Amino acid sequence: MPKPSRSMDWGFPRWRGYGSSREATQVRICDRHGCDQKGDCPAPKAPNSRDRWYFCQKHAAEYNSKWDYFEGLDKAEREERAKAERSENAGYAEAQHYGWGGSGDGSRSQDEMRALDLLELEADADFPAIKKAWREKAKLVHPDVKPGDAAAATEFQKLQLAYEVLKAAEDRREWRG
Structure with missing residues (x-):
């Protein structure tokens, strides 16, 4: 009877090589009808809703191009929400030099x-x-x-x-x- 070979992981499963696991991985498919791409870009189903669509990059870009953050709000509510957004983001104004810029330092x-x-x-x-x-x-x-x-x-x-x-x-x- 042949002697079984010793494992090289020394009891630490993380030391095994990549791909040694044989479990199936779950991949979420794009929520757009007829698309079979990986859906890894979450998008809100409605304003202030926790429910999300999960689209592929192409369909997420299409969805976001038509997204209106102020949809269904009257003028006063729009101004109030815009003011709240500006006040929440005011802290980033101090770090403007970290923004997307052109050439230079x-x-x-x-x-x-x-x-x-x-x-x-x-x-x-x-x-x-x-x-x-x-x-x-x-x-x-x-x-x-x-x-x-x-x-x-x-x-x-x-x-x-x-x-x-x-x-x-x-x-x-x-x-x-």
């Missing part, structure tokens, strides 16, 4: 990045460089230099707005220390 907002693009500057430009670029560009399209030119006036307004965005950001950085 994450210290500039997307509006600041657009303003820097308009002034044709890099993401790491300091404020004296911003001021210098703004003055050079503003001198070319200022309404006193080109009176009656609507395109120049529009360009000057864009430059002025970009400078104001960057100036406000610089003031916030100085204030924070």
Whole structure:
């Protein structure tokens, strides 16, 4: 009679290799009629309801594109709910630099990045460089230099707005220390 081989798990089942378990795993199927994909994206059946649909990614995106959070509410209730949402999310405003941004080190907002693009500057430009670029560009399209030119006036307004965005950001950085 052959001697049984010793198990290498030393009594610890977690040391066994992956795939050694033979139990069937339960997979939830998408709740959309006719879909046989894995339904791993929960979506509420109604506002303020704990009941959920479980869709595949494709059908969850389709469902969410038509979702109206304020459906069935009158104007006052909509404003109240929107105000409550803003107050609950106010804590995230302090961490804006963690948001989805473009290029750079994450210290500039997307509006600041657009303003820097308009002034044709890099993401790491300091404020004296911003001021210098703004003055050079503003001198070319200022309404006193080109009176009656609507395109120049529009360009000057864009430059002025970009400078104001960057100036406000610089003031916030100085204030924070």
